[in-house]
Structures are given as structure tokens and as C-alpha cells.
Amino acid sequence: MNYRMARRTLSWFLMMLLLLQMAAVPAFAEGGNSAANSLAASVEKYLKDLQQNPESIGLYTGIAIYDLTDQTYLYTHNEKRNYIPASNMKLFTTISALDRLGPDYQWKTEVYIDGKVNPGGVLQGNLLLKGYGDPSLAAEDLEKLAAVVKEKGIKQVNGDLLLDESYFDEERLGTGWMWDDEPYGYSAQISALAVHKNFATATVAPGQKAGDPAKLSIEPANAYLTLINQVKTVEGNKSAISVERPRGKNEIILTGTIGVTSPAYTEDVTMEDPALFVGDVWKQKLSAAGIKLKPKTELKKTTVKTGVPFAAHLSMPLRELIVELNKESDNFYAEMLLKTLGATQKGNGSFQAGTQVVADVIKRAGIESGYTQVDGSGLSRFDLITAEQMVKLLVFLEDQDYREALEASLPIAGVDGTLKNRLKGTVAENKVFAKTGSMGGVNSLSGFVTAKNGHKLAFSIIVNGIYKSKYGRELQDFVAIQMATYPEVPYPGDYTPEETKNYDLSEWLDPILDKPEAAGLTAGVIIKTLEGEVLYERDADSLLTPASNLKLLTTAAALNQLGPDYTFKTELYGDAPLSPDGNQKGNLYLKGYGDPTLHTEDELKVQDGVSIEGIASWMKGQGLTRVNGNLILDESYFDKQRLGLGWAWDDESYYYNPTLGALALNRGTVMVEYEPGKEAGSPVTWNLLPQTSYAKVINEAKTVEAGEENTFAIQRDRGTNTIRLTGNLPADDSGDYERVPVEEPALYVGTVLREALTKEGISFGPKSSITIGQVPSSAVKWNEFKSLPLSDIVTYLNKHSDNFYAEMLLKALGAAKSGEGSASAGAEAVQEELTTLGGSSNFDMIDGSGLTRYNLISARHIASMLEGMTKSDAFEAYDLSLPVAGVDGTLKNRLKDTPAQGKLHGKTGSMTGVNSLSGYITTKNGETLILSIILNGYAISSDVMTDIQDQIATILADME
Known part of the structure; x- marks a missing residue:
């Protein structure tokens, strides 16, 4: 099918073709028979074969191999694109630490006394323990310190045990670390x-x-x-x-x-x-050393500002510590090292200060920008680097006097560390010394190889989008063997380089995707007709993080499997029928079935449907005046997993990270309205909606003079319903509101319902309580309250990209399909739906909203769902639910006054390092096309990603 562009668009793109020139390092060296070309051909063939396997087709990789002896690149593949590196990030951290601290650096832990020791060895005061970030401090070291304290004459402490951790800040976890990792040692607090x-x-x-x-x-x-x-x-x-x-x-x-x-x-x-855990262990070691403590000795935090240490412990030197760090890939060591860098070099023991020190070091290696580092270990999926940057750092390392210390810390293939069981019995055994990295969808390997000709090669292989983890490891092992065999790598006789496929749209779309500011991005793009003809694609099978584009799958499956007219119910029961005298002696039960629209009648209401006030009013209308039993909330229709797997701990105070349950209210949140006080120095004025005792607000925020810095913040104490207002709010601020999630959504419903019933004049017995339980089979149903139809719910969901709605729909799908109201059961139902519509299920779907970075899906998968929905009876409801460019929803302010305004019905998706746009677009000649664009990686600004999408949409809408 041939298309032509409108004259103005074609002229604009001819100009763009002249302006946008890309400089790329070729994968193949000059000279078809060179050893480097044989190496390149063998790897390219391997990569090509991976793309034929449904279980490995989605992976994408950046590879750079540099000959340190000849000082030349032997092979590169997408080396300028950014990837999540996992534990390869530790190389940035450890090299910087060796550079700035030196291989012989040691950490200290000090003991101070606050008071006087009398001749009998009694300390009339406190004993203080101060830490400086020693990652290797062990219980045995505290035991030795306790022995020193005893040897120096202290036999009894009549004060408290004070703990000083002020050398670092109080940020315990890295940016974007996942809440579900927290119980485990590899995600320990810092x-x-x-x-x-x-x-x-x-x-x-x-x-x-x-x-x-x-x-x-x-x-x-x-x-x-x-x-x-x-x-x-x-x-x-x-x-x-x-x-x-x-x-x-x-x-x-x-x-x-x-x-x-x-x-x-x-x-x-x-x-x-x-730190209080340290204090508890310290207390036991002191007692075991025979030092008496008062019966109610307390552990308290403090800050030591002056004084001479009474006793001290020194750690092993850095050169020894990094052996465990890198060989065993120890996250805790890496994070402590990063904050130590910040504390020693910037006077601030924070993640941010530490990454600034790393940036200072790697700038000398020629890496000034184009990457993101937020932690020291690579546990965060916000970290983004390129294979080329990693190799540049390794080349820089070669000329540093601490090179041997770093290399001695790396695992050796087939010998030790995280490479102990890899490459055994191959030519690469004992020839590869490199840092591994692995987490869901990610596998990386960077370091050095001794080639067969004795040359030393620096390399980096970073693989993302891995559906089955073995394929990432096997790719790395294959490349490692080829490097160890170099220059005697045989040219694969059955290999022919794959020619770049040209589409009708290539001459217009390639320059957009290839512009220099997009070099760090992996772009999964597909454009096709409703009949299935592909008009353009690029990396359409790469498994990428989709952000909220995943909602397209959740809502499509919900509409198809539940039906556009489906309604959610909320049931009300009693132990017995309603008493004629209004005095109910038994329990009251409220059972939820996942209605995402249940609300209170205030500013939190976004759709009609079932309200708490409506339920209370109905009961009053039935003559109910008193409940002598308990109010029991039944949320058993869903599981009790409150947050999606992979959701970040540092998002928990924000509305888009709600708690989930089959019985939930106001999208799992309360609303805090705020505005400045009457004058500078007065507290910030606030109001809580609904006005409930379920959430507690602690107001520490102050009004400051107009024009002063706004530091006002709203945070919720983790795992609680205590909300803190902190910071300064300028007097000229207009005020605003924030929605804040609450814990245990069913108890929130119960508390607000009881408060609403009380307002209606319905009382409870003195021993009545609000509890979680299940409706007994003997209970009598009083009423069933129904939500709006699903078509209306899906419209709000997609237009506003509401995470709570999406997660509730996913669990409802699981409950309806398999009787299990879980995200995993819901995801399975979605994948089955996609296969029914003609797509494939070789992708990872973990939640319903796209908030987790565990999700991995391709543009082709999303396009398959979009294509399949055009043949569904629910298509009209689906299409009407999508934001319209320049008109409404999340596309309201995009593509205005362009040919795409009103012609693009699509779903947006955005989070750090991710931007997506998928949907339907109508061309100038009235044909509807399907498009899906998923962008992952580093860009100087998120505008780069949205500009790419908008330019593509404008071209498609202008086609005739």
C-alpha cells in the first residue's frame, strides 16, 4: 500500500533529513575477512537466531568489545543505547571509591563516654556508639569493642546506650527500590x-x-x-x-x-x-562482657559533636572489602560505599551526593552525561547506562594505579564469585574476569577477557527485555567464548547480514527515531492497518516497560470478558432480617466485590455509583436505629496483597500508588486540602476529606512570607495512617490538595460507614467493633448496591489513566475467570484474551496499571490487542474510552492545532525513563491505522520522547 504525504509535511521532513545526521560506529570492521569481522558475524548470527525463538525474541542488548592492546573497537551493537545495568552499576561505584578514597581506606566505629567513670568503674552517664558507614562491621567486632571498654575499666553503665548514625542521612532505601524486596537481605536499609x-x-x-x-x-x-x-x-x-x-x-x-x-x-x-538493631546487639555484647547495665537501659539516637573516642574499631582496607562486594555482588556494601563517597567528598552522606562523586570521577573517563545513576548497587531500575560508557570506564581504569585492586575483586569465570559455575570447561574458563548483574528481565556482564592471542579485551554486554533468564546468560557466555577465542573466531558460513527492511514510511519516520537526542532510547514502534498490513516497524518485538499503555490490555480484557454492561456489587447483610423495631441485635456485614467507584459524597467523588452516604441513608430508610453487634467487613473476593509487585517504596505516599482490596473507598485515598495560614509564622491550614478518624494528620508545616521558598510536603508514615505536613508554604501560595493512600482499605470503609451511620442517628452498642471477617452462610442479605456499568468505569479509567481502577479491574478479572481475585490470576486472564484475539502471550504482565517496572511487553503485543478489539462487540465502548488528541483526557493538551487533533484516540504512558503512546489514528483520507510506540531509556528530557510520538502521529494523520 502506498501513501503520499501532504506537501507541507514532506517539505518539513526533507529539511529534517538534512539537519539530522547520525554518527554510528559500525558493527563490522573494514575488510570482509578480518578477525574482527568474524567475531562480529558470529555474534550477529547468534542475535539473529535469538529473534526467531518466541522465548527470546523480546530481548535487546548493548554490546561493546574493545581491544586494549591495539586500542580499537572490535565489535559494537547498540552500544549507545541506555539499559538497566543491574549490578554492573557496582563498577561505577567501586572504581570511583578506589579513585577518591584509595585502596587502603578504612572505616572507623567509635565509642564515646558521656559522663564520668568513678574509681569503682561505674560510668555515671551514657555510653555512645558512633558509626561512619563501615559496611563490614560484625557482631564479633562489637564483642571486641565491648571487651576494650571492659579492659579500660568500665564495669557498669548507669546511663543509656546512645547511638550516632548522623554521618549518613536518614534515607534508608534507594530511589525506586521495590517494596516487595524489602524483607530480604539484598535490600537491607542503609x-x-x-x-x-x-x-x-x-x-x-x-x-x-x-x-x-x-x-x-x-x-x-x-x-x-x-x-x-x-x-x-x-x-x-x-x-x-x-x-x-x-x-x-x-x-x-x-x-x-x-x-x-x-x-x-x-x-x-x-x-x-x-541503628537500633545495632544498639540491641551492642547491648547484649556489653552484658556478655560482664558490663552491668541498669534494668531499664534505653537505646536512643544522638549526635556526637565533640570529644575524644574512648575506644575504636577499624575495618579491613577498601581493597579487601571490594572483593566481597564484587565477587559476591553485595548490594549493601555498594550502597554504604556510595554514601561514604558523599560523606567524605561532599560532606553529605546521601545517595545523591555519592552519585555526584561518581559523576566527577567518570567525567575524567570521558563520560559527562547520557546516563542515570541513583544508587550504588544497581538495585534500582532507574539506573541507566550504555555499553559504550561502561567500556570507556574500563579503558580509563587501565591507566590507574588502583587497576589491580579493582581487577582482583572481579569474579573469574569457572573459578569464583558469581561466575563460579559459568563457562566451566570452555576456552573462556579462567580467561574472563567480570562483574555480573541480574534481576527480572535484566542480565549484564562487563569486565575483561584474555584473548587467545594474549590481547586484553574490555567488554560490556547489557541485556534487557529478557523473557526467560537463561537466554540472557547464554548470550553473554557465547560472546565470552568468542572473545576468548579471538582472533581465531571462525566466520559462520551460513550467516548473511540481515538487510534493513524499508517501509513506505521509513523515509519520514527513521529521521525522527534516529535524531541525536534519541540515541539513548530503545524505540519499539509498529504501525499497521486494520487489515493487519504492517506499514512500519522498528524493534517491535523488544520487551519494554510500557507504563500506562498496559491499561489498554487490562481494559480490553475486562470489556470482552465481563461485558460493557457489567456492574460491580456491594452487599449488605445482617445476622437476621431487619428488626421491625430498628434495634438490630446481631452483626452488620458489608461485602465488597471490587467496585472501584465506591465513594463519599465530597470532592473525592469522580463518578456516580455507590456512596457510603447512600448506604447509610438506605439503612436509615429501613428504620434501623441501632446495631448492637459488630460491623464486619468482608473483602475475601480479592487477595490481601495491597500493593502491586514491583511498586516502589518511595511512591507510597502518592495517590497513584493506592492500596488495594475488594472493599475499598475513594480509590484507596483520603484528601488533604491545604492553604497558607493568615500570616507568616502561623501553621498551614488544612482540611481532611472525608472527615474521618481513620487517618491522623500531624501538622508541622508553617506559613512563610510571600516569595520565600516553598518546601511544603505531605508524607505518610510507612505502614500507618499518620499523615505529616512539613516544610514551609509561602503566604502567596494559592493552596491545593493531595490525595494520600491509606492502609487496610476495608477498615477505612468500615470506619467511614460507621461515622456516616452515626450521622444518620444510627447508634452502635458499647462493645461494637469494626473488624475484618467473612459473611457467614446463615446471614441474611439486606440489599445489593450496584456500580455504574463497566463501560463508564473504563472510560474514566483510560481518560484519566487511573491506576486504582486498573488494579481493581485486573483482580476482578481474576476472580471472575478463575475464582482467584489476584493480580496474577487477572494477568493470566488478560494474556489468554490476547491469544484469543490473535496475539501471543510471551510477555510479562505483573499488574494492571503499568506502575510496576516488572512489566515487559512489546509494541507488537499492544498492537495485537488494539487490532483484535476492532473485531469485538465491545469495540465502541473501548474506543470511546480512549483520550482524544487535543480534546480530552491525558491527550487534552497534546497535538493541538495539528492534523492529529481529534484524529488520534490513544493511551499515554509515562514514568521516569519510559514513555508510550498507543491507539488508533485516522489519516487524511479517512483510513484508521493502529500505532504503538514504546520508548525506554535515557533522554535529556521527557519532551524528547513525547516529541517523537507527536511527530509520528502528525505524519500519520496527514497521510492521504
């Missing part, structure tokens, strides 16, 4: 005073016989963590144990089973506020 890497090792051993509780122990022994043992001993030799630590708490809940002949199960578990 503090300047730390012991045992801020985790404890819990051991679960079987009981004596099947049916007995399992036996638990913890090391180091402490009273700071509470272990809740729900593990049972069963027959056999296998274990199935789960570990949970509720957010914001120091409770470790172990559930599952362990076989009576099973070996012990161990897990490294973390805690909140780890």
Missing part, C-alpha cells in the same frame, strides 16, 4: 551505624515429627526483631517457606511447610531503623 549488613539470618528447622511447629532461630541473637512462626512440619524432605515483613514493622512472619527430613532453611531478613 545507615551509618550498621552491623551484620543490617540483616539477621533466620533459620527454620523441622520439628521432631510431622504436625509439630518448625523450630526457629536467629543470628545474631537480638530482641529487636519479632519472629512469628507459622511454619508446620510435614512428611518428606522438601520445604516451601515464605517470608514477609509488613511495611514499617519489625515483625518477620514465616509461613509454609518444612519436611521432617528436610535440611534447615535460612533467610536473611531485614529490619526498620537498623
Whole structure:
């Protein structure tokens, strides 16, 4: 099918073709028979074969191989694109630490006394322990410090044990770390005073016989963590144990089973506020050393400003510490190292200051920009680097006097560390020394290879979009073997370079995607007709993070499987029929079925449907005057997973990160309205909606003079319903509001319902409580309240890109399809729907909204759903739900006064390093096309990504 462009658009793009010139390093060296070309051909063939396998087709990779001996690149592949590096980020951190601190740097931990020691060895005062970020401090080191304190004459402490962690800031977790990683040792909280890497090792051993509780122990022994043992001993030799630590708490809940002949199960578990954990261990070591403490000795935090240390401990040198860091890929060591860099070099022990120091170092390696680093370990998916940048850093390392220290810390293929079990029995064994990196969808390997000709090669292989993890590792191993074989790599006889496919739209779209400011991006793009003809595609099978474009799949499956007229119900029950005298002696039950629109009649209302006030009014209308039993909330239609897997801990105070449950209110949030006080110095004025006792607001915010800096912030204490207003709000600020999520959504519903009933004059018995439970089979249904039809709900969802609505729909799909109201069951239903519509299910869907970065999907998958929906009876409702360019929803302010205004019906998606746009667009000649554009990676501004999408949409709309 041939298309021509309107004259003005074609002229504009001819100009763009002249302006946009790309300089790219070719994958193949000059000379068709060179050793470098054989190396390149072998890798290119391998990559080509991966794209033929449904389980590996989605991966995409950046590769750079540099010959340090000949000082030339042997091979590159998408080396300028940015990728999530996982633990390869540790190389940036450790090289910078060696550069700025030196290989012999040691950390100190100090003991101070606050008071006087009398001749009898009694300290009339406090004992202080101050940390400087030693990541290797162990319980045994505290034991030795306690022995020194005893040797110096202190036999008794009549004060408290004070703890100083002020060398670092109070940010415990890295940007974008996932809440569901938090219970585990690899995601331990960071503090300047730390012991045992801020985790404890819990051991679960079987009981004596099947049916007995399992036996638990913890090391180091402490009273700071509470272990809740729900593990049972069963027959056999296998274990199935789960570990949970509720957010914001120091409770470790172990559930599952362990076989009576099973070996012990161990897990490294973390805690909140780890400096107090150090204090607890320190307290035990002091007591074990024979130093008496008063019965009610308290652990308190403080800051030591002056004084001479009474005792001190020095860590091992940095050169030794980084061996464990890199060989075992220790996240905690890396993060402590990063904050130490900030503290020593910038006077600020923060993640941000540490990454500034790293930036200063790698700038000398020629890397001034074009990457993102937010932590030291690579645990965050906000980190983005290129393979070329990594190799540049390794080339820089070659000329530094600490090179040997860094290289000695790297795992060796087939020998030790994280490479111990890889490449054994191959030519690469003992020839590759490199840093690994691995997490869901990501696998990386960067370091050095000794080639067969004795040359030293620096390389980086960063793979993203991995559907099955083995393919990422196997790719790296294959490349490693080719490098170790170099220059005797045979040219693959059956390989022919793949020619770039040209489409009718290539001459217009390629310059947009190839402009220099987009060099760091991977662009998954596909444009096709409703009949399925592909008009253009680029990396359309790459598995990318889609952000809110994932909602297109959730809403399509919901409309098809539940139907546009589907309504959610909320049921009201009593232990008995409504009493004629209005005095209900039994319990009142409210059961939810996932209605996302349940609301209060105030500014939180966004759609009609069921309101709490409406439920209370109905009960009053039935003559109810008193409930003597309990108000019981039944949320059993869904599971109890409150947050999506992979949602970031630092988003928990924001409306787009709501808590979930089958019975939830106001999209899982309350609203805090605020404005300046009457005059500077007065508290900020605030109002809570709904006006409920369920959430507590602590106002520490002050009004300041007009024009002063606005530092006002609203944060919720983790795992609680306490909301804090902090900072300064200028007197000339117009005020605003924030929606803040609350914990345990069903209890929120129950509290607000009871308050509404009280306003209606309906009282409760003195011993009545609000609890979670299930409606008994003997209960009598009083009424059923129904939501708006699904078509209306989906319209609000897509127009406003509402995460809460999407997650509730996903769990409702799971409940309806398989009887399991979970995100995983819902995702399975969505994938089945896509295959029914002609697409494939070889992608990872973890939530319904796209908020998690665990999601991996291609532009082709999304286009398949869009194409399939055009043949569905629910298509009209689906199409009407999408934002319209320049008209409404999240596209209201985009593409105004362009040919695409009113012609593009699409879903946007945006988060840091991700931007997507997919939907339907009508051309000038009236033909409807399907487009999906997913952009992942680094750009100087998010405007670069939206500009790419808008330029493509404008061209498509202007075609005739």
C-alpha cells in the first residue's frame, strides 16, 4: 500500500533529513575477512537466531568489545543505547571509591563516654556508639569493642546506650527500590551505624515429627526483631517457606511447610531503623562482657559533636572489602560505599551526593552525561547506562594505579564469585574476569577477557527485555567464548547480514527515531492497518516497560470478558432480617466485590455509583436505629496483597500508588486540602476529606512570607495512617490538595460507614467493633448496591489513566475467570484474551496499571490487542474510552492545532525513563491505522520522547 504525504509535511521532513545526521560506529570492521569481522558475524548470527525463538525474541542488548592492546573497537551493537545495568552499576561505584578514597581506606566505629567513670568503674552517664558507614562491621567486632571498654575499666553503665548514625542521612532505601524486596537481605536499609549488613539470618528447622511447629532461630541473637512462626512440619524432605515483613514493622512472619527430613532453611531478613538493631546487639555484647547495665537501659539516637573516642574499631582496607562486594555482588556494601563517597567528598552522606562523586570521577573517563545513576548497587531500575560508557570506564581504569585492586575483586569465570559455575570447561574458563548483574528481565556482564592471542579485551554486554533468564546468560557466555577465542573466531558460513527492511514510511519516520537526542532510547514502534498490513516497524518485538499503555490490555480484557454492561456489587447483610423495631441485635456485614467507584459524597467523588452516604441513608430508610453487634467487613473476593509487585517504596505516599482490596473507598485515598495560614509564622491550614478518624494528620508545616521558598510536603508514615505536613508554604501560595493512600482499605470503609451511620442517628452498642471477617452462610442479605456499568468505569479509567481502577479491574478479572481475585490470576486472564484475539502471550504482565517496572511487553503485543478489539462487540465502548488528541483526557493538551487533533484516540504512558503512546489514528483520507510506540531509556528530557510520538502521529494523520 502506498501513501503520499501532504506537501507541507514532506517539505518539513526533507529539511529534517538534512539537519539530522547520525554518527554510528559500525558493527563490522573494514575488510570482509578480518578477525574482527568474524567475531562480529558470529555474534550477529547468534542475535539473529535469538529473534526467531518466541522465548527470546523480546530481548535487546548493548554490546561493546574493545581491544586494549591495539586500542580499537572490535565489535559494537547498540552500544549507545541506555539499559538497566543491574549490578554492573557496582563498577561505577567501586572504581570511583578506589579513585577518591584509595585502596587502603578504612572505616572507623567509635565509642564515646558521656559522663564520668568513678574509681569503682561505674560510668555515671551514657555510653555512645558512633558509626561512619563501615559496611563490614560484625557482631564479633562489637564483642571486641565491648571487651576494650571492659579492659579500660568500665564495669557498669548507669546511663543509656546512645547511638550516632548522623554521618549518613536518614534515607534508608534507594530511589525506586521495590517494596516487595524489602524483607530480604539484598535490600537491607542503609545507615551509618550498621552491623551484620543490617540483616539477621533466620533459620527454620523441622520439628521432631510431622504436625509439630518448625523450630526457629536467629543470628545474631537480638530482641529487636519479632519472629512469628507459622511454619508446620510435614512428611518428606522438601520445604516451601515464605517470608514477609509488613511495611514499617519489625515483625518477620514465616509461613509454609518444612519436611521432617528436610535440611534447615535460612533467610536473611531485614529490619526498620537498623541503628537500633545495632544498639540491641551492642547491648547484649556489653552484658556478655560482664558490663552491668541498669534494668531499664534505653537505646536512643544522638549526635556526637565533640570529644575524644574512648575506644575504636577499624575495618579491613577498601581493597579487601571490594572483593566481597564484587565477587559476591553485595548490594549493601555498594550502597554504604556510595554514601561514604558523599560523606567524605561532599560532606553529605546521601545517595545523591555519592552519585555526584561518581559523576566527577567518570567525567575524567570521558563520560559527562547520557546516563542515570541513583544508587550504588544497581538495585534500582532507574539506573541507566550504555555499553559504550561502561567500556570507556574500563579503558580509563587501565591507566590507574588502583587497576589491580579493582581487577582482583572481579569474579573469574569457572573459578569464583558469581561466575563460579559459568563457562566451566570452555576456552573462556579462567580467561574472563567480570562483574555480573541480574534481576527480572535484566542480565549484564562487563569486565575483561584474555584473548587467545594474549590481547586484553574490555567488554560490556547489557541485556534487557529478557523473557526467560537463561537466554540472557547464554548470550553473554557465547560472546565470552568468542572473545576468548579471538582472533581465531571462525566466520559462520551460513550467516548473511540481515538487510534493513524499508517501509513506505521509513523515509519520514527513521529521521525522527534516529535524531541525536534519541540515541539513548530503545524505540519499539509498529504501525499497521486494520487489515493487519504492517506499514512500519522498528524493534517491535523488544520487551519494554510500557507504563500506562498496559491499561489498554487490562481494559480490553475486562470489556470482552465481563461485558460493557457489567456492574460491580456491594452487599449488605445482617445476622437476621431487619428488626421491625430498628434495634438490630446481631452483626452488620458489608461485602465488597471490587467496585472501584465506591465513594463519599465530597470532592473525592469522580463518578456516580455507590456512596457510603447512600448506604447509610438506605439503612436509615429501613428504620434501623441501632446495631448492637459488630460491623464486619468482608473483602475475601480479592487477595490481601495491597500493593502491586514491583511498586516502589518511595511512591507510597502518592495517590497513584493506592492500596488495594475488594472493599475499598475513594480509590484507596483520603484528601488533604491545604492553604497558607493568615500570616507568616502561623501553621498551614488544612482540611481532611472525608472527615474521618481513620487517618491522623500531624501538622508541622508553617506559613512563610510571600516569595520565600516553598518546601511544603505531605508524607505518610510507612505502614500507618499518620499523615505529616512539613516544610514551609509561602503566604502567596494559592493552596491545593493531595490525595494520600491509606492502609487496610476495608477498615477505612468500615470506619467511614460507621461515622456516616452515626450521622444518620444510627447508634452502635458499647462493645461494637469494626473488624475484618467473612459473611457467614446463615446471614441474611439486606440489599445489593450496584456500580455504574463497566463501560463508564473504563472510560474514566483510560481518560484519566487511573491506576486504582486498573488494579481493581485486573483482580476482578481474576476472580471472575478463575475464582482467584489476584493480580496474577487477572494477568493470566488478560494474556489468554490476547491469544484469543490473535496475539501471543510471551510477555510479562505483573499488574494492571503499568506502575510496576516488572512489566515487559512489546509494541507488537499492544498492537495485537488494539487490532483484535476492532473485531469485538465491545469495540465502541473501548474506543470511546480512549483520550482524544487535543480534546480530552491525558491527550487534552497534546497535538493541538495539528492534523492529529481529534484524529488520534490513544493511551499515554509515562514514568521516569519510559514513555508510550498507543491507539488508533485516522489519516487524511479517512483510513484508521493502529500505532504503538514504546520508548525506554535515557533522554535529556521527557519532551524528547513525547516529541517523537507527536511527530509520528502528525505524519500519520496527514497521510492521504
